[in-house]
Amino acid sequence: MTARPIQFYFRGAVQQISGKPTTRSVLQWLREDACATGTKEGCAEGDCGACTVVIGERDDSAPGGLKLTAVNACIQFLPTLDGKALFTVEDLADGGDLHPVQQAMVDCHASQCGFCTPGFAMSLWADYETRSGTRTREQTLSVLSGNLCRCTGYRPIIDAATAAHARPRVAMDRAPVRAALDLLAALPALEYQSDHTRFFAPRTVDELASTYLARPSARLLAGSTDIGLWVTKQMRDLPDLIYLGAVTELRTITRDDDQLVIGAGATLTEAFAALVAANPAWQELAERFASMPIRNAGTLGGNIANGSPIGDSMPGLIALGASVLLQRGDATREIALEDLYLGYQKSALQAGEFVRAIRVPCGPAAPTMFRTWKVSKRADQDISAVCAGIAVSVRDGLIESARVAFGGMAATPSRAPRCEAALLGQPWSAESVRAAMLALSADYMPLTDMRATANYRNATARNLLWRFWLETAAPATAPTRLAEVSA
Amino acid sequence: MMVPRGVIGASLPHESAKLHVSGRAQYTDDMPLPAGALHAAFGSAPVAHGQITAMDLAAVRAAPGVVKVLTAADIPGENNCGPVLHDDPILADGLVQYWGQPLFLVVATGHDAARRAARLAKFEFEPLPAVLTAEAAMAAESWVLPPVEVRRGDVVTALAAAKYRLQGAVDLGGQEHFYLEGQIAIATLREDDSIHLNVSTQHPTEMQHMVAHALGWRAHQVSVECRRMGGGFGGKESQSSQISCAAALAAWHTKRPVKLRLDRDDDMTITGKRHDFRIEWNVGFDAEGRIEGLALTLASRCGFSADLSGPINDRTIFHADNCYYLDAVAIRSLRCKTNTVSNTAFRGFGGPQGMFAIETIIDDIARHLGCDPLDVRRVNFYGDSRGTQRNVTHYGMKVEDNIAPALVEQLVRDCDYAARRVEIARFNASSPIIKRGLALTPVKFGISFTATMYNQAGAQVAVYSDGTVLLTHGGTEMGQGLYTKIRQIVAHEFGLQVEDVRLSPTDTSRVPNTSATAASSGTDLNGKAAQAAAQAIRARLSAFIAARNAVPPEHVLFTGGRVIAGSEIIPFVDLVGQAYRARIQLWDAGFYATPKIHYDPHTMMGRPFYYFAYGAACAEVALDTLTGESRVLRADILHDVGRSLNPAIDIGQIEGGFIQGMGWLTSEELWWKPDGRLMTHAPSTYKIPAVSDCPPVFNVKLFEGENVEDAIHKSKAVGEPPLMLGLSVFFALRDACAAATGGPVELSAPATPEALLRAIGGLAIPAEAA
Known part of the structure; x- marks a missing residue:
């Protein structure tokens, strides 16, 4: 790694940036340094989408070798752009001609105050460039899940998403962008310094391991969907940062008959696609997990290593018996996921040790019945009051294994030992489930906060166990979930 | 013609x-700043109520980039940004009245530098007891303005004579505006003691006056400009004056242009919201549900200062009838003073809370009588304006343009209400976990400022x-x-x-x-x-x-x-x-x-409104009885804008208002810690409707007609009335709760999953499982 400026593709040329703090956000750079004010700040925490921009990365499997994803500029640090391309709302129109997504928004009356509009345009554009053809309503809702609008009530924006594809197609010429990124890829890995902090962007796992071992007080940074807020909300001064986004090996996902191995650097979008493919029971949670731009930026390894008590991937993974592969220097070890968490924001990771991959049993090795659900005030883009992962295997009518894990119920995502014990060895019956529901009440002492009271969390956790029974015991005669009902 | x-x-x-x-589109924050421009940030109080005994700002002043730190003592004119009473300090002087109240202003070379420095102050306080809720204020008789009562007829006798009586109470939450663009002002000094401000504000003239008063100047020295806001919703009516005054003070002290842009968390902490209410009633009615007597108490949490709470609570009184004739009625309005942020204007301006009250009462009456709430609504409608019966409001205004019955009947037909009512009952009978609910609610909203001079x-x-x-x-x-x-x-x-x-x-x-x-x-x-x-x-x-x-x-x-x-x-x-x-x-x-209007604020009688705008919505919801989560499955709206000036824009207002009203009554929950600190101060914790909350079936139509008054091209106002169409969602949820419990429903607003689960008794172990 060598000290050099941050280099990325922007407005048809490679930008070279130095002298900016390592934690300067992409949004601050755009608005204050580049005087590109089309991208707005609405919340500075990745929740409103007014700052949505599109990032281009080299990816041979994507059209034109360029993968385009929408992310929140407010919580992305500027050095993470190194080697990538940045597109903003100002890039869409071709001279005086609006892009089809923009023209469709005008035609459908999809803007009122207009402040959120550039963000919506960018989410729609990323989708437009990624897929051609028509969209289902559900696909559009997913694409726009990270954009809040307070004026329109969304109907005209949803209409615009469809209308854009009815207009003559205008696709970006990706060749010059890819060519520019290829040149950047030939540069040495980034080691950027500003003031007193440094930003390392190793490109191999070995480089990552040695860099971290040499600087164990540095902070690992992946999607910055949490660490970004330490700066924008808590105004913390961060130590040296080691960025995982350039370590391509870390994004690898492999699957065989018995297991799915997800590299810690795989984005949540990539990881959930693999989890859903392995077990469709992940589908609902995958859609409700944060929002599209957060899933595009955040990583499964980050969600796990961060260890938040309300991290939504962990209850399901713990229930499935997932383990984490840890690496420190050359040494690796593997532990059960639930054993990673020692207490509130305390993990079993040693100094200089990082999560390399997540191993999830699948196929014959997986439990026979599995569900994972989150419950929150709002359907999309919310933080769970309660998140459940429940896995039960039954042989000859008796419960052979039961793994029940919850988020939002304790200081860490954790299993419910009394509940599991009440199930184990019992007949798979309503009576057993009822007993387990009672036992569950003794497993946790949840908090009361702005998301829910302790009473509600306890009741909902119990009720989700009951839903598990209803959905798995017998063919359902009546709906058990809102998604199954329509007017 | x-x-x-x-x-x-x-x-x-x-x-x-x-x-x-x-x-x-250029918003205030997008404007190029002149060279040398500075940025400001507020320093805030970490207690809800207390006397400051020491404020050490040395570390703030020494922080990188800081140019100036201002306190109340640095205000050359009046330290007030309250629009009616002068009870709202720009910077608190000694007495802290709510958690997060601005105490000082940092002016620095950058936005980030100012915000970071603002956190470095050290305070000592002598804590004072904090009154945090409307109920606590009622017990303490703590008011920002004296209680008000509007009466008609003899309620005591009417209640005693009524065949049926019901008493009830409900808590109704507030609402954060969540305009996507936060509060912001840029102040630039000009020659000869004059100043120009670019402000994101709904009320430039008030900004002009407030800035002049704060500087000790006269109005012609101050100009205020606004090209567009990134949303307002009432939150930039009076609330932008604290921002404007602070920016102007900073510019005056530093002799440099100053921008003050509130970060989202600061914005949500220090700007007022829709008033939350405690509502209590005693109603008498006949066998058809016709209201014969009503005693209603409407107690709102105003916060620490009056702001616009007087006219807002007046409008709550004026809309406690919605579309219904109230014969013998006594409405008591309590304007509670609390140690919380000062609540303010929000789309509907108190009207939605009045309508929520009467619709809750109607719904209770229907469930008590075992009939469809729509039928109880129908028997209570105002009479025909051509007759002499049942067509004068409790504040003495004749309802001359009552199209509510016709509009409602058209929507009943258009949305196939009767058949869906039957189908939903059939569904619920065979669906133990998911319950569906249906409600059709009308809106009648008075158009004009109730303070006649503003018209x-x-x-x-x-x-x-x-x-x-x-x-x-x-x-x-x-x-x-x-x-x-x-x-x-x-x-x-x-x-x-x-x-x-x-x-x-x-x-x-x-x-x-x-x-x-x-x-x-x-x-x-x-x-x-x-x-x-x-x-x-x-x-x-x-x-x-x-x-x-x-x-x-x-x-x-x-x-x-x-x-x-x-x-x-x-x-x-x-x-x-x-x-x-x-x-x-x-x-x-x-x-x-505006012609024709007159109103006596002392008797609270007159014709405060030039005309009424009407509408109705029918919402269908599904409720998950295991988690309390819910979804809107379908919404049908018929709304009256007179002769539309621009149907696309009017439909945009109607749809947006409906969704915003729905958010107020469902997912948007304001939550304070027991120490008075607001914990839902950003979109991560405060949940306005997202795209997937838009009903999958959403039919919106304009009612054919024209304004009977000579409004511009016979159109009608459309900004606020559609917000109250969102009431249909709440009452559809109440209907779903009734389907779940089979009995009366006590449901507080917002109807969060927790509130709904509580309403159906679901916090206990489910019956089938126990």
Whole structure:
């Protein structure tokens, strides 16, 4: 790694940036340094989408070798752009001609105050460039899940998403962008310094391991969907940062008959696609997990290593018996996921040790019945009051294994030992489930906060166990979930 | 007479739509700052109530980039930003009255530097007991303004005589505006003791006055400009004055331009919200559910200062009837003083809370009698305006334009209410876990400021010698399409295309003494004023061309970019050029004052409203009885905008209002810690509706009709009334709860999953499982 400026593709040329703090956000750079004010700040925490921009990365499997994803500029640090391309709302129109997504928004009356509009345009554009053809309503809702609008009530924006594809197609010429990124890829890995902090962007796992071992007080940074807020909300001064986004090996996902191995650097979008493919029971949670731009930026390894008590991937993974592969220097070890968490924001990771991959049993090795659900005030883009992962295997009518894990119920995502014990060895019956529901009440002492009271969390956790029974015991005669009902 | 319409009634896009989608619409934060500009940030109190005994700002002053730190002692004029009573300090002086109240202002070289420095203060407080809720304030008789009571008839006798009686109480939560663009002001000193501010505000004139008072200046030294806001919703009516005053003070002290932009968390902590209410009632009714007597208490949490709480709570009283005739009625309105942020205007301005109260009572009556709430609504509707029965409100205004019954019956047919009611009951009978609910609720909303003097507006129209038109008026654009409609109105007067007409930013130095763009009245007032200005110019042009063609001036036509006078047909631009050379005045000002209205605030009787706007919504929901989560499955809306000036914009207001009202009553929960600290101060914790909350089936139609009053082109105001269509969602959820419990329903608002699970008794182990 060598000290050099941050280099990325922007407005048809490679930008070279130095002298900016390592934690300067992409949004601050755009608005204050580049005087590109089309991208707005609405919340500075990745929740409103007014700052949505599109990032281009080299990816041979994507059209034109360029993968385009929408992310929140407010919580992305500027050095993470190194080697990538940045597109903003100002890039869409071709001279005086609006892009089809923009023209469709005008035609459908999809803007009122207009402040959120550039963000919506960018989410729609990323989708437009990624897929051609028509969209289902559900696909559009997913694409726009990270954009809040307070004026329109969304109907005209949803209409615009469809209308854009009815207009003559205008696709970006990706060749010059890819060519520019290829040149950047030939540069040495980034080691950027500003003031007193440094930003390392190793490109191999070995480089990552040695860099971290040499600087164990540095902070690992992946999607910055949490660490970004330490700066924008808590105004913390961060130590040296080691960025995982350039370590391509870390994004690898492999699957065989018995297991799915997800590299810690795989984005949540990539990881959930693999989890859903392995077990469709992940589908609902995958859609409700944060929002599209957060899933595009955040990583499964980050969600796990961060260890938040309300991290939504962990209850399901713990229930499935997932383990984490840890690496420190050359040494690796593997532990059960639930054993990673020692207490509130305390993990079993040693100094200089990082999560390399997540191993999830699948196929014959997986439990026979599995569900994972989150419950929150709002359907999309919310933080769970309660998140459940429940896995039960039954042989000859008796419960052979039961793994029940919850988020939002304790200081860490954790299993419910009394509940599991009440199930184990019992007949798979309503009576057993009822007993387990009672036992569950003794497993946790949840908090009361702005998301829910302790009473509600306890009741909902119990009720989700009951839903598990209803959905798995017998063919359902009546709906058990809102998604199954329509007017 | 039918008004020729042309651009009037056309679904033209928002005048800034192309700028919005391309990122070129300039908001206050996007304006290039002059060299040397500084940035400010507030330092806030970490207690809800207390006397400051020591404030150590040494570390703040020493922080990198800090240029100046201001406290209350640095305010040369009046330390107040309260619009009615002078009880709202710009910077608290000694006494802290809510958690997060601004105590000092840091001015620094950068936004980030100012915010970081603001956290370095050290305080010592002598804590005082904090009153945090309306109920606690009622117990302590703590008021920002004295209680008010409106009475008609003998309620005690009516209640005693009624066949049925019900008592009840409900808690109704507040609402954060969550305009996407936060509060912001830029203050720039100009020569000779004058200052110009760019502010994201609905009320430039009030900003002008407040800044002048804070600086100890007079109004003509201050100008305030606003081209557009990134949303307002009432939150930038009075609440932007603290931001404006602080920015102006900082500019005055540093002699440099200063921008004050609130971070989202600071914005949500220090700006007021929709009032939350504690509502209690005692109602008597007959076997059909007809209300015979009602005693109603409406207690609102106003926060630490009066702000606009007086007129807001008045409007709650005025809308406690919604569409229903209340014969013997006594409404007591309590304006509770609490150690929380001062609550303020929010789309509907107290009206939604009044309607929530009466709709809850109607729903309870129906469930008590075992009949469809729609039938109870019908028997309580105001009577026909042509008769003499049941058509005068409890504040003495005759309901002259009652279209609610006809509008509701049309929606009942359009949405297939009766058949769906049957189908949903059948579904619920065989669905133990998921319950569906249905409700159809009407809206009647009074249009005008209840303070009569605010019902005035001015505009200025300039026709340049090349035939182009530039106009400005006293209203502000916050996304509602005001500029678009005014542009249509003026283009119509000259027979031009809207592209020939531009609007310049709203500016107190161009149109003075403006009212807030509020009370849904922006188009009604400013549209008429702009029309008057345009008509004055047109009259001169007509006289000029009529004279040479020997036709009466009123026979001159302005259409399609041409002017027709007898046999002469001349392009508008040519006539204008000739008129200029003939030394005819091509610009003018227009003024409008709403007729007919009068209101005595002491007796609370009169005609506070020029007219009513009506609407109705039918919502269908599904409720998950295991988690309390819910979804809206379908919504049907029929809404009255009179003769629409722009149907696309009106439908946008209706849909957006409905969703915002739905959010208020479902997912938008404000939650305070016991120490008075607001914990839902950002979108991560405060949940406005997201895209997937938009109903999958969403049918919105405009009611065919026209305003019986002479409003601009016979249209009706549309900003606020649709918000209350969202009540249908809450009452559909109540219906689903009733399906789950089979009994009466006690459901507080917002109907979060927890509130719903509590309402159906689901916090206990489910019956099938126990």
